Amino acid sequence: MKLQMYSVNFDASEQLNAFIQQRVNKLETFYDRIIDGEVFMKDNGSQGGTDNKEVEIRLFVPGSTLFSQENADSFEAAADAAVDAMRRQLKRHKEKQATH
Numbered sequence: 001m002k003l004q005m006y007s008v009n010f011d012a013s014e015q016l017n018a019f020i021q022q023r024v025n026k027l028e029t030f031y032d033r034i035i036d037g038e039v040f041m042k043d044n045g046s047q048g049g050t051d052n053k054e055v056e057i058r059l060f061v062p063g064s065t066l067f068s069q070e071n072a073d074s075f076e077a078a079a080d081a082a083v084d085a086m087r088r089q090l091k092r093h094k095e096k097q098a099t100h
Helices: 014-029 075-099
Strands: 002-008 036-043 053-061 064-072
Parallel strands (some): 002 036
Antiparallel strands (some): 036 053, 053 064
């Protein structure tokens, strides 16, 4: 899957990009008609407190765009949560397509 990665307010490491790419690629096992996607990683460190790492995933599928956004203490945890939310959306989208 073609995936555009954007890091806001910081420079993402190759290791982080590879981790997120690997997680998002696993979503194709649930729905194989994903066209492409975008991942936005935001470091909201200036806000203080916990959950200052944000990951947004936007996947483009035929006829729709699916979106999930999660915050956590680390980008890895936020990415895992966002991918899990996206997995549920993809399953729901696939079931809806099967009924039509």
